[in-house]
Amino acid sequence: MSLLGEISKTTEALRYHSKTAEIAGQNLAHVNDETYARQRVLAREGVMYGSHGGLLTSGLETAGLEHVRNDFLDRRVVDEVGETAALQAEKEVFDLLQAALGETLTSPQINAGLDDSHDSILAPGSLARALNDFFNAFQELSASPDEATIRQELYNKIQTLAKRFNDAGQSLEDIEYDLTQTVRRSVEDVNRLLAQLHEVNKQVRRFELQDKGKAVTYRDRRQALLEDLSKLMEINVEEGEDEATGEATGFLNIYVTSKEGQKIQLLDSKGPKTLTNQWNQDFTIASNNPNGADAKIHAKIDSNGQLGFLEVQNSGTLFDDTDGPILVSLLPPKPLSPAGQVEAADAAAPVDAQAGAEVLPAGQPVDDGAGLAELLNEAPLPIEIPQQNIKREKGDVFYYQKPDGEMALWQALENTIAGTDPNESNLFMEITQFPNGQVIETKKSFSNLETFEKGDQIYYEGKFYQATADLSPVSDETDLESTSRNYLENDIFKFGENYYQATTNLARDAELNFEGVELGDVVSLKILGENATAGSVISLGNKLPNTNDPDIKELLIDQSVNKGEYLRVDNGTGINEVNYDYYIALDNVDFIANPGITPNSSEQFLKVSASSENVRQINDFLALNETTQAEELNFSGSEGQVLLVDGNHFIIKSAPATPITDPLEIANFNPLDEKWKSNFQLFKAQFNGDNPEEIVRLNSPSGYDVDTGVLVELNLGIAEAVVKGGEIKGFNLINKGNGFPSNDALLITGENEGEALEIISNSGKIAGYQNARVNGIDLYRTELNDLVSSFVDKVNSLHNPTDEPGGYLFGFDSFLTRPVTGNNKIMEETYGLYGVEGNGTFKVYDEEVDMTLPFAEKDTFEIVNSTPIFPAELQNNPDAFFVRGDDYTEQILTSPEGGQFYEFYGSARRMQHITFESDPNFVGDDGLLDTGDEGRSLMLAYEEIPFRVEQGTNAFLLGDNFTFDAVLANPWNLAASLKVDENLSPELLKSSEETPEGANDIAYEIGSLADGEFNLKISTLNADIGNKMSDLSDNFDHQQSLENLLLDQRRGVSSVSIDEEVADLMQFQRSFQASSRVLNTLDKMLELVVMGLLK
Secondary structure, three states: OOHHHHHHHHHHHHHHHHHHHHHHHHHHHOOOOOOOOOEEEEEEEOOEEEEOOEEEEOOEEEEEEEEOOOHHHHHHHHHHHHHHHHHHHHHHHHHHHHHHHOOOEOOOOOOOOOOOOOOOOEOOOOHHHHHHHHHHHHHHHHHOOOOHHHHHHHHHHHHHHHHHHHHHHHHHHHHHHHHHHHHHHHHHHHHHHHHHHHHHHHHHHHHHOOOOEOOHHHHHHHHHHHHHHHOOOOOEEEEEEOOOOOOEEEEEEEEEEEOOOOEEEEEEOOEEOOEEOOOOOEEEEOOOOOOOOOEEEEEEEOOOOOEEEEEEEEOOOOOOOOOOOEEEEEOOOEOOOHHHHHOOOOOOOOOOOOOOOOOOOOOOOOOOOOOOHHHHOOOOOOOOOOOOOOOEOOOOEEEEEOOOOOEEEEEEOOOEOOOOOHHHOOOEEEOOOOOOEEOOEOOHHHOOOOOEOOOOEEEEOOEEEEEOOOEOOEEEOOOOOEOOOOEOOOOEEEEOOEEEEEOOOEOOOEEOOOOOOOOOOEEEEEEOOOOOEEEEEEEEEOOOOEOOOOOOEEOOOOOEEOOOOEEEEEOOOOOOOOOEEEEEEOOOEEOOOOOOOOHHHOOOEEEOOEEEEEOEEHHHHEEEOOOOOOEEEOOOOOOOOEEEEOOEEEEEOOOOOOOEOOHHHHHOOOOOOHHHOOOEEEEOOOEEOOEEEEEEEEOOOOOOOOOOOOEEEOOOEEEEEEEEOOEEEEEEEEEEOOOOOOOOOEEEEOOOOOEEEEEEOOOOHHHHHHHHHHHHHHHHHHHHHHHHHHHHHHHHHHHOOOOOOOOOOEEEEEEEOOOEEOOOHHHHHHHOOOOOOOOOEEEEOHHHOOOEEOOOOOEEEEEEEOOOEEOHHHOOOOOOOEEOOOHHHHHHHOOOOHHHHOOEEEEEOOOOOOEEEEEOOOOOOOOOOOOOOOOEEEEEOOOEEEEEEEOOOOOOOOOOEEEEEEEEOOOOOHHHHEEEOOOOOHHHOOOOOOOOOOOOHHHHHHHHHHHOHHHHHHHHHHHHHHHHHHHHHHHHHHHHHHHHHHHHHHHHHHOOOHHHHHHHHHHHHHHHHHHHHHHHHHHHHHHHHHHHHHO
16 A cells, blocks of 8 residues: 555544544533433445555545434333323312312311311311301301391301302413413424424435434434423324335424324424414404494303303494394314315424524534435425215214315204215205304294295394205295105195195105195195105195185185185284185085085185285375375385385385475385384295295294204304493303314414314323313313302302392392393284284393392393283284274373383293382483483392383284393303302391391201201312322322333433443544554655655
């Protein structure tokens, strides 16, 4: 070998020995670093080159670094640190829950204090201690019922107990809030760690593509990041492979599991997906006044995945629910769109991959964005989320893609089996829209006229429905083999050119086979494809009865009627005009031969439940005023008629107070103008054929049947806002919905707004917090609510058995809801009349009421008219002394004292005794006297509730009513909203309902509750938390031991041994020194050769 070759070979050896000494020193520097694995320098033979006599090698050279790691132990550590973190997080929350109750004993001896020689050893300030003191004070009052000092002491104990409940409830609120914030920060940490892992993945890949061995420092850093991530959430880690060669790429891919059990890639070669715990639970409600401020709302979800409570975080301003309720709906998050399934979350905030990390040693390559970047453009692995045709339960709400690719929300109408496609089955309903904002209530009084198309939604009698089929006075089944819905007796449908009326209830899927059926025939229908009977119908022929039809026979005028012909009968309800009922003859009838026959009681006739009528138009109401001889528009006496204007149909609810005489106003008259909103109601009519001037009307507005399956209640989270003084103060839940993510759910965000995919984590801190909420906070809150509710119910009932206002001990903050007009049950159930209610208004002055409920549930108040005023339809009834519309009654009602003619009584669902007082000093909303709005009434219920009833153009009838609710301000956390009744004083504390001196029955009964269910409930609640904490502590200790064992095993493999490293360092130094001496000798030899050549 030449001299230069030897110099080159020795130089490489010197570099190698220098690197080994450097790494040995580095190992010693990380002797106590848990994330560091012992490193070794790899050696290899150098490159070969030509020389005299053949090929020679350059000798030993550095081949990169290797670290001593056991992949199996590393993976096990990643799993176990997650389990430990979950138990530790759950234990932290339970520690806080136990502190919230304060139920600890002051004596180490469990049995101490159980005999009479010891005082109570319950911890001072605890809820159990306060409850004990409360009952003891009542026992003292029972012994000395007339002692003033005892009453004062009892009053103090009541205040103390309420505060203890408030403290427990507020502690629960604080824990919930802190938990929510902690989970939110943990999710941010997850996103930061995923971004760092992606950066480290890229550095590993870049380094190892240069064939310099393993990027050990980056791999150590990646293992530490994986363990940190596992401490937050459950992950599955897989080594990335090149699809072409099958070789490892250096990337680590991270997977999670969706709620539906699907494997989801969270981190791939393109980057991480973004996680969140926010979906639709924080939202705003826009004020219905353009100058108002929006309200901010936070939804709380219970442990069953249902809407539990809507918390008002900002009440907004200038909200007005006078013209209709303000509704909000809570929707589950949308599934990820195809774009969101494939693309990475490139928009995630950039995170410094080295933030908080140690400085990397010299010699490690860094990503400068050039050079090897093109080698890293591997295709990302898409998140494949196939549509789930899983089994559904009736009422389930879920997203499913339509054939055009649009993601739609569906609701299951029945229980279904797996594989049923919502797009191809009538067992599902696509939800067309979601109520958010002010809606118009659908009234029963228009149910004989209105038509709704499939997909239309209505707010009816406090619930929100959607039509699964067209809903009209007469349904159309033309071109179908069988009925598309259930029909009730007397419902009418059209098939082909003919009408049929059900003579019994008719089941869905009744085969529509009317071959050979003649006019007036009653035919029995079978279930399609079965032998079972669906029900029976009668053939009405190809037209409905109409007053203007010359072919219709009339009782007392025509002498006979043939089978299938219509007969009209004066029903005696008209005052200024004749009102008819229509019947179809089931046989030929001769009235001369049968003079006593009456259609309404004869089996030879059937009353037809629908008819057609001709609508009115503007010209029908134009007339000359007899006095002024000027043209005027006068709708007087036209209530209930239908007006057609510019192609729109309006029901005339009430005539304007005075005729319209201004020619310009007559020419431009539009029922849609704001000033006529109380007089005309726009509706969608059903034409008789294609003629908009002839519409179909049922006999009576008996309401919409919600049991036939045509109207289905939306199973979304829907609530009506409670408005007070223009601000949203709370909500009345209408439907709780289902399938919502939990309050601490972990979700992958999508590309589009509202998209998220919920994932399941069974380990890590987030999983521990989730478990603590479900098994601790929610359970604790539910049991505490039950304790508060039952305690207040029992104590208030004993202390105030007669519901005397101001006689309760405790109460809950509450709000009054918007009053609504109820259905007149007297007219409906006694006389069979629907939609005849008066059209006056009812106003509750809720801004003047600080409402308190003495029970932990809402109460419904009803104010009913007891004045014996009857509708014109009952003018011949012997009970009808006052008849709406006759001159005598109208004269009384329009007199200055007419308002005093009405008498009302009040009732409540829960409260036993409600009375009224007048408030004659009220000067009206305008603050002016003699303007007609003076005076109002006071309902003496739990509080004084002022209200005013205004008569409309249609007088109130006997049984007309208004209802409103008192709803709890915070039903989610009753303990936090409990308060002592503000009217309570020591003097009002009762020892007895009787007046004799020394009576003590009430005090004795309340004091006797000391050893009852309430102390048991507190003990059970505390014991449950204590047992759970004990189990958690045992499991945590066991899990920590397991984790420590694994860490010890890994330390035995990967940790740095000082003795070994010092010995290696000395050996490497000696080798370095030896190579240095050789190189020095060769240098001198070269110097001699060079000098010799120069001579």
